[in-house]
Amino acid sequence: MSIESEKDLIGLLRIGRIVGLTLQKMTASLRSGITTGELDAIGAELLRKEGARSAPILTYNFPGATCISINDEAAHGIPGSRVIQTGDLVNIDVSAELDGYFADTGATVPMLPVEPLKQKLADCTRSALEKGLTAARAGNRIYDIGRTMENEVRRCGFHIIRDLPGHGVGRKLHEPPSVPGFFNKRANDILKEGLVITIEPFVSTRASHIVTAADGWTLKTPDGSLVAQYEHTVVITKDRPILVTAV
Numbered sequence: 001m002s003i004e005s006e007k008d009l010i011g012l013l014r015i016g017r018i019v020g021l022t023l024q025k026m027t028a029s030l031r032s033g034i035t036t037g038e039l040d041a042i043g044a045e046l047l048r049k050e051g052a053r054s055a056p057i058l059t060y061n062f063p064g065a066t067c068i069s070i071n072d073e074a075a076h077g078i079p080g081s082r083v084i085q086t087g088d089l090v091n092i093d094v095s096a097e098l099d100g101y102f103a104d105t106g107a108t109v110p111m112l113p114v115e116p117l118k119q120k121l122a123d124c125t126r127s128a129l130e131k132g133l134t135a136a137r138a139g140n141r142i143y144d145i146g147r148t149m150e151n152e153v154r155r156c157g158f159h160i161i162r163d164l165p166g167h168g169v170g171r172k173l174h175e176p177p178s179v180p181g182f183f184n185k186r187a188n189d190i191l192k193e194g195l196v197i198t199i200e201p202f203v204s205t206r207a208s209h210i211v212t213a214a215d216g217w218t219l220k221t222p223d224g225s226l227v228a229q230y231e232h233t234v235v236i237t238k239d240r241p242i243l244v245t246a247v
Helices: 006-028 036-049 055-060 116-135 142-156
Strands: 067-070 073-075 089-098 101-110 166-168 175-179 196-199 202-204 227-229 232-235
Touching (some): 006 036, 006 089, 006 101, 006 232, 036 067, 073 089, 073 202, 073 227, 089 116, 089 227, 101 116, 101 227, 116 142, 116 196, 116 202, 116 227, 116 232, 142 175
Antiparallel strands (some): 067 073, 067 089, 089 101, 101 232, 166 175, 196 232
C-alpha cells in the first residue's frame, strides 16, 4: 500500500508498534528449555490483549500465531514441541492485523553461547538490513536496496537466499512490489514517497535457495546450512524510511 492520509499512517504505526512489542517480548522470553509452542503462546497472548489478529492465521490459516524457525530453517517454522537449546539460532517472525492494517517484523537471536559462525551470520544479517535501509528512499529503485544488502552479505562471505524477498504490506500481509534481497535488474520500479514495504534479508552460510519441508510449511536450506533474517516494515520517504515496526 501507499500512505494516502494521516489515518493510514496512524493505523500502520499502531499495528507496527504492536508487532514490534510482540517480537521484543518473545525475544526477551527466550531461554534454553522453552518450546517453540510456549514461545508462540506468549506472542499470541500479547496480540490478543492488543486486539490484533495474527496475520499468518488470518491470511493462510497457518498453524501458529507466529513463525519460529531454527538453525537451517529460513522461514515459516511451525511452533510446537521443539525445545530451544543453547547454541541455536532462533528466528521469530511476527505479523499481525489491526483495523485493516498489517505490519510484519522479524529477528534472529543466537542462544548464547553460540559458535562464532552463528554469531557472525546474525551480525552480518542485521548489518545487511541496516545497509538496505540506507538505500530505501524515494527516487531510488527497488534493486538499489537489494544491491546494497547483497554487497554487505558478500563482504561477510555469506549468501543471500534469493527466493525469499521482501514485499509490499499494509492492506494485506503480502502485496506488490517484490523487494529482492539481492541485485535483480528487473526490480527496477522507482521507490515513491509513502510506499509501504518490508525489507528482510535472509542470509545463509552456504545456500542461495530453500526447499519446503515435509510439514508443507517450513522453508529450509537443502544442505543444512544456517540461516538468519531480520525484518522491518517501513514507509518510504525522501530521506531515511519510517521504521513502522521499531520500538
